[in-house]
Amino acid sequence: MQYRRLGSTGMYVSEITYGNWITHGSQVDSDAAKKCVKAALDSGITTFDTADSYAFGRAETVLGKSLKGVKRESYELITKIYWPTGEGKNDRGLSRKHIFESFHDSLKRLQTDHLDVLICHRYDHETPLEETVSALNDLVRQGKVHYVGVSEWNAEEIRKGLAIQDKNNYNRFITNQAQYSALYRVIEKEVVPLSMREGIGQIVFSPLCQGVLTGKYLPGKKPPANSRATDKNSLVGGAGFISGWLRDDVLAAVHELKPIAKELNITMAQLALAWVLSNENVSSAIMGATTPAQVKENAKGSGISLTPEVIKQINKILSPHAETDPRKNQSPNPRA
Template identity: 50%
Template sequence: MEYGHLGHSGLIVSRVAFGNWLSGSSDRGEETQIACVRAALDAGITTFDTADVYGDTRAEELLGRALRGERREGLEILTKVFAPTGPGRNDLGLSRKHILESITGSLRRLGTDHVDVYQAHRFDPSVPLEETMEALADVVHSGKAHYIGVSEWTADQIRRGHALARELRISLVSNQPQYSALWRVPEAEVMPACAELGVGQIVWSPLAQGVLTGKYLPGRQAPAGSRATDSNDGSELLAGWLKDEVLGRVQELKPLAAEAGLTLAQLSLAWVLRNPGVSTAVLGASRPEQITSNAEAAGVRLDDDLMAKIDAVLGPVAERDPGRTRESGPTSPGWRLG
């Protein structure tokens, strides 16, 4: 495993992080999910990303149990706030009430007295940004979080939030966007703005929900038990990728991966990590061996020639429209994943 700073902050994270949104899937036992966390630790992963909404709060509880007994100072635990966690009108969003109540619940479920990064899961246009940032500042100043971050905010929203954070003497250190060789939406606006501000990228879905592993074949039904066949695993998000044109081009990457001595998943993850703005890439897993294998991509260096070949293959089908960031709100498919 390799490690680096989260943006320009002093916080050091593992270049591959473990994300446990899959823990909410009904067909995956707790024993398997805990085994995935143990495999992540064995691979040198120290950064763990979750959210209060994953599995209707069960994912935080499971992560807390899986990490019990580990030296807390040796871990970076990240969670998020925004999504509905109850039936009430104030059980969602980025109001002061919901933020302060949510951090209390998250810490209880995680079994810790603080998180390293507390992230606004989406932007909330219904609440004044000043109210949101002041509440997050209180979370930091009370010692319940060391840093704050955001997820799927636009470049303008990040700039405004960062400016307020500085006024409030807290550190907005990260953004968590969807990013992969097939989803390059953040490159045009979000990543340049973050580079200016020193905000690091904690990217989710670096394997495009498994499409970039090559397991989905053009003209074939999705493998039984895969995410494409399980509504709990984000099958609605996958639908846009399961087109023969896309899947056929992904298959063209297999010879490139073999020539480099990599699996297709490792090649795809190494592609993401080569972007200098990416501090860490969040991986989920349904089996421990997936984490063990994919974590090896952290030390891989792809040369310019190989990067050009990958871009030539996937370029025609990659999504680049920066406006798609604005579609990553609470009503869009897959918003609960990142």
């Protein structure tokens, strides 16, 4: 496992982050989750990502139990705030009230007294931005959070937040958690250039494009049983999230990558991870898993160096099918 600095900070994160978005509290039981976390630690993964809304808090609870007994200073813990955590009118968004209440609930579920990174899970168009960044800064100054960041904010939203932070001498955003893969590249035109100038490192999710880039989905064929494409019972709708990519033209293009992976003696998943990590603004790529074997295999995606020729070859195959429109960086209203 290789490690990179998170943005311009002095803190290092593992190139592969263990995430539990649709696994803990949903797809796998607590015992299986604990085994996956142990496999992650054994593989050198030190960065763990979750959110207050994942499985309505159960994901944080499971992760907290799985990390119990592990030296706190030996890993980096990330959680996020924004999406609904209850039925109340204030159980969502980025108001000072919700940030403080949900944050402290997260600490209890995660069985810790501090977070390494607290992330705004989306941009809140209803709450004054000054209120949000002020609340985040207070948590940092109280010693309860080391760093703060955002997720899926567009370039203008990030720029506005940084301006308020600089004006008031608040702690700055140091990371953006964005969807990014060889097929989903909406951050490249605006967010990445801004982030590089401002010292913000990307921690990216869905680097395998929901599993499409593993090559297990074939054009003209039904999705494999027990795959994400058939996971209609997931609390977040795994099947719905991936459905837009299960087009024959996309799947046929992905199939063309197999000879490249074979020549490099790596898996398709490792090839996709290596492509994402070839972007110098990416600090880490989030991977989920339902078995220890998957965790160990994903961890091997770290440290693979692709030549410019290979990257060019991959881009030539996938670019015609890739999503690149920066306007796709949108934050739905959590109260809608």
